[in-house]
Amino acid sequence: MAQEGGSPFLLSLFIFLFILSSLCDCHPHPAGSMGLMAAARAVSNHTARKVSDIAVEVADYTDVAKRIIDLAVFGAAQNRSHRRLADFTDTIGNRVSGSQNLEMAIKYMYNAMTQDGLDVHLEPVKIPHWVRGKESAEMIAPRAKGLAILGLGSSVGTPPEGIEAEVLVVQSFEELKRRASEATGRIVVFNQPFVSYEETVAYRAYGASEAAKVGAVATLIRSITPFSINSPHTGWQDYQDGVKRIPSACITIEDAELMWRMAQRGQKIVVRLTMGAKTLPDADSFNTVAEITGWEHPEQVVLLSGHLDSWDVGQGAMDDGGGAMISWEALSLIKDLGLRPRRTLRTVLWTAEEQGGVGAQQYYDLHKVNMSNFDLVMESDLGTFAPVALQFTGSDAARKVMAEVVKLLAPINTTTLEAYGEGTDISPWIRAGVPGASLHVADSRYFWFHHSEGDTMTVQDPQDMNLCSALWAVVAYVVADLQDMLPR
Amino acid sequence: MAQEGGSPFLLSLFIFLFILSSLCDCHPHPAGSMGLMAAARAVSNHTARKVSDIAVEVADYTDVAKRIIDLAVFGAAQNRSHRRLADFTDTIGNRVSGSQNLEMAIKYMYNAMTQDGLDVHLEPVKIPHWVRGKESAEMIAPRAKGLAILGLGSSVGTPPEGIEAEVLVVQSFEELKRRASEATGRIVVFNQPFVSYEETVAYRAYGASEAAKVGAVATLIRSITPFSINSPHTGWQDYQDGVKRIPSACITIEDAELMWRMAQRGQKIVVRLTMGAKTLPDADSFNTVAEITGWEHPEQVVLLSGHLDSWDVGQGAMDDGGGAMISWEALSLIKDLGLRPRRTLRTVLWTAEEQGGVGAQQYYDLHKVNMSNFDLVMESDLGTFAPVALQFTGSDAARKVMAEVVKLLAPINTTTLEAYGEGTDISPWIRAGVPGASLHVADSRYFWFHHSEGDTMTVQDPQDMNLCSALWAVVAYVVADLQDMLPR
Numbered sequence: 001m002a003q004e005g006g007s008p009f010l011l012s013l014f015i016f017l018f019i020l021s022s023l024c025d026c027h028p029h030p031a032g033s034m035g036l037m038a039a040a041r042a043v044s045n046h047t048a049r050k051v052s053d054i055a056v057e058v059a060d061y062t063d064v065a066k067r068i069i070d071l072a073v074f075g076a077a078q079n080r081s082h083r084r085l086a087d088f089t090d091t092i093g094n095r096v097s098g099s100q101n102l103e104m105a106i107k108y109m110y111n112a113m114t115q116d117g118l119d120v121h122l123e124p125v126k127i128p129h130w131v132r133g134k135e136s137a138e139m140i141a142p143r144a145k146g147l148a149i150l151g152l153g154s155s156v157g158t159p160p161e162g163i164e165a166e167v168l169v170v171q172s173f174e175e176l177k178r179r180a181s182e183a184t185g186r187i188v189v190f191n192q193p194f195v196s197y198e199e200t201v202a203y204r205a206y207g208a209s210e211a212a213k214v215g216a217v218a219t220l221i222r223s224i225t226p227f228s229i230n231s232p233h234t235g236w237q238d239y240q241d242g243v244k245r246i247p248s249a250c251i252t253i254e255d256a257e258l259m260w261r262m263a264q265r266g267q268k269i270v271v272r273l274t275m276g277a278k279t280l281p282d283a284d285s286f287n288t289v290a291e292i293t294g295w296e297h298p299e300q301v302v303l304l305s306g307h308l309d310s311w312d313v314g315q316g317a318m319d320d321g322g323g324a325m326i327s328w329e330a331l332s333l334i335k336d337l338g339l340r341p342r343r344t345l346r347t348v349l350w351t352a353e354e355q356g357g358v359g360a361q362q363y364y365d366l367h368k369v370n371m372s373n374f375d376l377v378m379e380s381d382l383g384t385f386a387p388v389a390l391q392f393t394g395s396d397a398a399r400k401v402m403a404e405v406v407k408l409l410a411p412i413n414t415t416t417l418e419a420y421g422e423g424t425d426i427s428p429w430i431r432a433g434v435p436g437a438s439l440h441v442a443d444s445r446y447f448w449f450h451h452s453e454g455d456t457m458t459v460q461d462p463q464d465m466n467l468c469s470a471l472w473a474v475v476a477y478v479v480a481d482l483q484d485m486l487p488r
Numbered sequence: 489m490a491q492e493g494g495s496p497f498l499l500s501l502f503i504f505l506f507i508l509s510s511l512c513d514c515h516p517h518p519a520g521s522m523g524l525m526a527a528a529r530a531v532s533n534h535t536a537r538k539v540s541d542i543a544v545e546v547a548d549y550t551d552v553a554k555r556i557i558d559l560a561v562f563g564a565a566q567n568r569s570h571r572r573l574a575d576f577t578d579t580i581g582n583r584v585s586g587s588q589n590l591e592m593a594i595k596y597m598y599n600a601m602t603q604d605g606l607d608v609h610l611e612p613v614k615i616p617h618w619v620r621g622k623e624s625a626e627m628i629a630p631r632a633k634g635l636a637i638l639g640l641g642s643s644v645g646t647p648p649e650g651i652e653a654e655v656l657v658v659q660s661f662e663e664l665k666r667r668a669s670e671a672t673g674r675i676v677v678f679n680q681p682f683v684s685y686e687e688t689v690a691y692r693a694y695g696a697s698e699a700a701k702v703g704a705v706a707t708l709i710r711s712i713t714p715f716s717i718n719s720p721h722t723g724w725q726d727y728q729d730g731v732k733r734i735p736s737a738c739i740t741i742e743d744a745e746l747m748w749r750m751a752q753r754g755q756k757i758v759v760r761l762t763m764g765a766k767t768l769p770d771a772d773s774f775n776t777v778a779e780i781t782g783w784e785h786p787e788q789v790v791l792l793s794g795h796l797d798s799w800d801v802g803q804g805a806m807d808d809g810g811g812a813m814i815s816w817e818a819l820s821l822i823k824d825l826g827l828r829p830r831r832t833l834r835t836v837l838w839t840a841e842e843q844g845g846v847g848a849q850q851y852y853d854l855h856k857v858n859m860s861n862f863d864l865v866m867e868s869d870l871g872t873f874a875p876v877a878l879q880f881t882g883s884d885a886a887r888k889v890m891a892e893v894v895k896l897l898a899p900i901n902t903t904t905l906e907a908y909g910e911g912t913d914i915s916p917w918i919r920a921g922v923p924g925a926s927l928h929v930a931d932s933r934y935f936w937f938h939h940s941e942g943d944t945m946t947v948q949d950p951q952d953m954n955l956c957s958a959l960w961a962v963v964a965y966v967v968a969d970l971q972d973m974l975p976r
Contacts, residue, residue, distance in 0.1 A: 229942030
């Protein structure tokens with residue numbers, strides 16, 4: 001467990017020192033020595049310094065930012081995060097919650113980050129343990145055709161002999177309601193169009209319960225992706241309390257459209273679905289935590305994160321091996337340069353994100369008592385392709401600070417600060433008012449691979465990961481080293 | 489069998505009439521009546537008419553071209569080729585050479601085109617009958633991982649228990665030669681980069697024999713595609729005479745790269761490959777031929793074509809259901825408008841193209857005796873996405889005519905004539921000097937789906953197919969109705 005705490009006694013001292021510091025025009029020394037203004041950190045929330053002061057303070061980090069970027073993009077650390085990700089995912093493979101692979105992954109990362117010279121510890125978490133088992137689906141009428149499927153996380157299985165039933169194809173929840181009388185005893189196929197992940201994922205999440213309410217015996221849901229090469233995508237689904245639990249799997253865009261066309265022609269479609277899925281008792285797991293302890297305020301934290309678990313398909317390289325690796329790499333870069341910020345840099349590799357941010361929620365529940373010491377929480381879980389911007393949620397005053405910080409990224413041309421940093425794993429902190437940041441990358445193809453066999457090292461580019469690592473390290477280091485915590 | 493023949497007697501008459509016609513300035517009537525100049529057709533090869541005359545003659549087809557385009561793109565035939573393709577491929581599925589599905593497909597198209605009012609007949613062809621059987625591959629070391637594979641057409645199978653062997657990963661034939669001593673008893677994995685289909689397909693075609701020459705027991709070849717969502721692609725492969733026949737399959741880009749990275753790390757890779765593939769005796773099949781007989785020169789032919797067979801994955805919608813459908817649709821459009829050109833329009837739906845243009849080669853062997861009556865041979869086998877241009881191979885004089893013809897496509901903005909029309913199935917005619925044309929579409933994603941489970945109706949767009957059909961019909965009709973055959 002990491003030290004996290006504050007001291008009411010210091011507060012009065014800091015208020016005094018802050019007033020004192022505001023009388024002089026001294027510039028802080030960015031990396032190493034403690035300026036007077038630094039003492040004001042804890043009380044700055046409601047007494048934000050002038051933007052011009054912040055701009056000057058942040059601008060002093062131009063050189064150190066350039067050193068980090070040089071090391072990551074052109075120097076000895078070039079391609080290291082990509083190589084680490086390849087070594088890790090090639091060795092372990094995918095790492096679904098509750099699996100032995102996830103255990104191996106946590107041990108692997110504990111050892112690797114320890115050998116890297118970081119302070120590493122594990123924090124126990126109980127996590128869901130759903131297993132896919134054997135699964136298959138075949139269209140039997142109007143003609144025989146195998147259907148590529150992936151059962152959905154938390155789904156129940158079918159009887160061993162499978163479920164054979166006529167299909168009802170609908171394009172929306174509304175259509176299902178209109179045609180509720182046709183659903184009894186059927187396998188409901190959802191052929192909803194892809195609008196956006198955020199909107200369309202409702203079909204994966206709630207399709208089974210909505211279909212069960214109108215008497216369906218199973219659901220086959222068009223994968224939540226805008227593009228497919230006959231690729232099924234898995235993911236979590238939620239059963240509603242009091243509603244019968246029926247088996248649920250995703251099918252491909254191609255097969256959903258095929259069955260829709262057949263239904264439009266009035267053809268009777270029959271499918272046999274067999275799923276060995278079941279939920280075992282919760283498993284033991286860990287959030288993996290690595291730190292560089294702050295020299296001045298070790299109890300204050302800038303948190304970087306990605307999740308270590310994945311789905312049980314592909315390699316989990318994109319979701320979220322890349323986010324985990326750049327969150328490690330950022331600390332390595334800072335350490336390699338002999339830097340140590342005022343506050344603690346803490347990388348957390350969450351467990352069981354895919355089951356609904358289970359590891360992250362427990363971490364929040366355990367550590368929220370020290371919330372005032374969380375300066376910034378950062379999450380990379382939307383890919384580590386070419387970075388486009390930093391997304392940020394926080395007060396206007398904090399946004400002004402962050403707007404200065406991203407200017408330091410001019411050498412890699414990613415100086416954009418966007419609204420609404422978010423992410424499954426940091427959202428409890430953001431909702432509680434802690435400033436949050438997430439990495440926005442060129443993600444136009446992200447959902448093509450997401451939760452599918454296509455999530456492999458092949459989609460990752462070393463140079464893109466260099467840039468992501470540099471961005472991640474510069475932002476984390478500078479925020480952790482500013483005299484003041486970000487104003488809330 | 490269609491009538492094809494010429495008459496030396498007519499030649500003298502035509503020469504006389506041609507000289508006569510060149511003395512007057514009469515303009516031909518494009519659709520219906522026979523002008524004097526038409527008689528010159530057979531002798532025009534060496535006495536090409538002035539470009540300005542051709543331009544005037546072709547320009548007279550502006551209205552009829554517009555009527556064809558209107559019908560296909562905006563009128564009653566809108567989306568018909570797409571609907572026909574969906575009905576066909578949804579009903580039949582894929583149609584590999586020798587399969588019952590291919591037999592069904594031929595019957596289906598025979599009936600459909602007959603009901604459409606075309607003159608349809610079948611021409612028997614003996615075709616290869618390779619069957620995939622059950623197949624699988626697993627990496628056993630350094631860790632267990634299933635490999636997605638597709639065995640290659642003509643490959644032999646493995647023993648029933650499979651072949652388990654250490655892997656040698658190479659990136660090129662040159663590397664294989666350099667490392668020949670390491671190949672004995674190994675499964676050779678080719679991880680060649682994708683350069684272009686034409687260049688890179690050599691690995692699929694010749695990989696097995698090249699590996700067998702240096703003692704390999706099987707080959708796994710990176711699929712011939714620039715993009716993958718863990719998608720294996722099949723295709724034909726050629727065993728060399730006198731070289732041991734070893735099993736050969738394609739793996740995904742992702743798995744080829746994975747094994748290459750593992751090999752670079754010095755890891756020992758072991759794979760078990762099981763393939764039930766075998767070659768059965770040649771099967772009976774047919775080229776499917778539909779015609780609109782020319783009113784003036786029924787023995788002269790403009791040939792439109794696509795192939796009806798596919799691989800045994802996906803729906804064969806793109807390769808080459810689309811090409812077959814627009815070749816039918818072109819005749820439907822012309823018939824629907826009550827048009828009948830001077831020469832015969834003949835749509836040929838080839839069988840067993842994927843096995844090396846088997847149906848087309850036999851067609852050529854049988855009909856080349858009438859080669860002088862083949863005015864233009866057209867093939868669509870590179871997709872029916874948005875049309876970009878017509879590709880054409882022929883004499884300079886013929887090119888000048890075609891350059892005028894494509895101007896008629898101004899309403900759909902596809903007036904580009906490119907060099908080098910080609911295609912597996914029409915190449916024997918082109919090599920023999922017959923003018924040939926092929927359809928060039930916006931094909932940047934063509935090889936993403938080619939020979940994979942991703943070749944389905946989902947990649948086809950109705951409007952794109954309308955445009956392809958319109959282009960195909962206008963070109964075929966006008967060339968078939970011009971007074972002269974294209975000069976050789």
